[in-house]
Each structure stands twice: as structure tokens, then as C-alpha cells.
Amino acid sequence: MDWLEIALVILFVLGMGIVIALWVWIWKRLNQAVGGSVVNQNLTSTVSFPENIRAEVSELERTKMTIHGLLKNLESQVQSMLLETGKYENNLDEHSAQLKRSQTLATLQQIEQVLLDEVEKMKMSTIVYKKELDEAQVKIKEQEQVLEKLSKDASTDFLTQVYNRGAFDRKIVEEFARYKRYGHIFSLVLFDLDHFKDVNDTYGHLVGDRVLRAIALLISEEKRVADFLARYGGEEFALILPGINIETAKNVAEKFRKKLEGTTFKFEGYSINLTVSAGIAEVLPTDQLPSDVIKRSDEALYEAKSKGRNQVVAK
Numbered sequence: 001m002d003w004l005e006i007a008l009v010i011l012f013v014l015g016m017g018i019v020i021a022l023w024v025w026i027w028k029r030l031n032q033a034v035g036g037s038v039v040n041q042n043l044t045s046t047v048s049f050p051e052n053i054r055a056e057v058s059e060l061e062r063t064k065m066t067i068h069g070l071l072k073n074l075e076s077q078v079q080s081m082l083l084e085t086g087k088y089e090n091n092l093d094e095h096s097a098q099l100k101r102s103q104t105l106a107t108l109q110q111i112e113q114v115l116l117d118e119v120e121k122m123k124m125s126t127i128v129y130k131k132e133l134d135e136a137q138v139k140i141k142e143q144e145q146v147l148e149k150l151s152k153d154a155s156t157d158f159l160t161q162v163y164n165r166g167a168f169d170r171k172i173v174e175e176f177a178r179y180k181r182y183g184h185i186f187s188l189v190l191f192d193l194d195h196f197k198d199v200n201d202t203y204g205h206l207v208g209d210r211v212l213r214a215i216a217l218l219i220s221e222e223k224r225v226a227d228f229l230a231r232y233g234g235e236e237f238a239l240i241l242p243g244i245n246i247e248t249a250k251n252v253a254e255k256f257r258k259k260l261e262g263t264t265f266k267f268e269g270y271s272i273n274l275t276v277s278a279g280i281a282e283v284l285p286t287d288q289l290p291s292d293v294i295k296r297s298d299e300a301l302y303e304a305k306s307k308g309r310n311q312v313v314a315k
Contacts, residue, residue, distance in 0.1 A: 179283050227242070261310065300313040
């Protein structure tokens, strides 16, 4: 019960008090007028009052009716005010609920906006991260290409563009280890261009370099994909033949020897003919190191040169 309802109740109680007090006052006046006899008589009997007493009693009756009317009016007003108070409270409750709903809606809208802002930030961050990732991937590819080139450069002879001596040393160790573990044979062919120093002395080193590049290309065209060609040093080339025995390797070397013998190299108006000597060795169970195979190939090459060059010797 709020303060307005309490005030209305107090007002109603005061009104009742006033009515009771008036009734008491009327009672006393009647007693004074008839000497108290009227109260003890039967209410249904006929009583004769003097004229002056009748007038006073009539006035009291009118006063009583007036007070009664006032009391009814007060009661009606109190009830009306209570009804209006109830309506007012209902309106207040409704407005309060609406306000709460409005606040809740505003809060939800605010949360929604915050979430949308965060989503937008995440989208922007994702775009930035994707861009950085793309850039990083491009840089990684560039670095991979650089590393690949460096690796190739480290393994490639600059002049002839075949593998260099370092790459050959690593490859023959791999093939030797594979042979020891799995029994996969291989053969090694060492080529040495005959009298190549005369080419450099006669035509110059630039022409000699072009001849070396042409011979490396010629051997590359004759070898298999699985074969490994390297510049062993100066005018020497090494060819590793995985899975090939010494007889087959001898045929391969002989085929190339004949092809080179029948080839004429023409540079800057010069016509140059060359021959090649070759020494061949196959890996053996008695070999302890890769150098054992290289040593036999080198001995076979030395024998081919000693016998007059332009020939193939296998050991």
C-alpha cells in the first residue's frame, strides 16, 4: 500500500469519526428536549411533542440527512480516488514495463552494434592477415626459387651447365651406399678429350669453352634420365650409370666415342674435330669405398690413352 492509499484511508476514518460525533450530539439534544423519556418508550408508539421540540427535531433530522449525504459523497469520492489510484498504478506499471522493454531493446541494439563492429574489425583483420599471408607466400616462393637456384648453382658447373665435381662426389657416395645396402650395381665412365690443350692453344680459350659446352650437350643427349653426368675436371667428364654392368657401360661409352669422332664443331669460321678416350669400371663386392671404383676407372682411362687414345677400356 503506497502513501496515497494510506492518506485516503485516514481521510475516510476521519469522516466516519465526524459522523459518529454528530450522531452523539443529536442523541444528546433529543434527550435534552424530551427529558430522556422518549428513549425508553416503544418505538412503534405514538408520541406527542411540543411544537418547539418538533421543530428542533426536524432540524436535527435534516442535519443528520445532510451529514449522511456528505458521508456517502465522501465514501464515493474515496472509492473513486481509489479506483483512479489503481488505474494510475496500472499506468505506472505499464509505463515502467514499456521503459524496461525500451531499455532492453536499446541494450540489445547496442550489443548488436558492438557485435557488428567487432565482426567488421575481424573482417578487416582477416583481410589484412590474408594480404600479409599472400605476401609471405610470395616471399617464400621467391626464397625457394633463390634457394633452388643457389642449390643448383652449388651443384652445377658454370661453364658446361652439367653437374660439377662436388655433386659427383656426393652422387657416387649415394650410389655406393645403395649398392652396399641393396646390391644395386652401377658403372662409372670417365671421359677425357684427346689433345684438348691444342684447341685452347690454337683457337683460344673462348672457342675451347664453346667446345666443352657442345660436348657436354652431346653426352647429355645420349644418356638416360637416370644417368648422372658431371664435369670431373678440365676436359674430363664423369658418367655414372645406375643399374648398368660393365659390358653395357662399355657399349654406351663406345657409342658416344664414335659419335664424337664423326662430329665437326664449327665456331667463328673454324672447323674442329675431336676424339675422346674412356675408362670404365663396375662396382665390385670387394670395393670398400667409392674411391675404389673411381681408381679403377681412372686406371682404365690411363690405359686407353697409353694405347693411343680414341678408345674405350674397361677394368
